[in-house]
Amino acid sequence: MLAIRGVYTGEYIQLLEDIHVRPNIRVIVTFLDDEPIEVQPRVPGSAKGQISIADDFAAPLDGEALEAFYR
Secondary structure, three states: OOOOOEEEOOOOEEEOOOOOOOOOOOOOOOOOOOOOOOOOOOOOOOOOOOOOOOOOOOOOOOHHHHHHHOO
């Protein structure tokens, strides 16, 4: 087992040390900074008028769509 330092950028983990291990090795990532992120509460109805559901939403899928779903 090897522990190294790194920084999560929001898109990827940047390693702060050089490592020499084989490619495709399994890793465990532990986030040490436990500062909570402020999460805004959801506002019910905030997307009203922006989303629509087709009248035939619950209708059976046609053969082509059904086949694509199970690929």
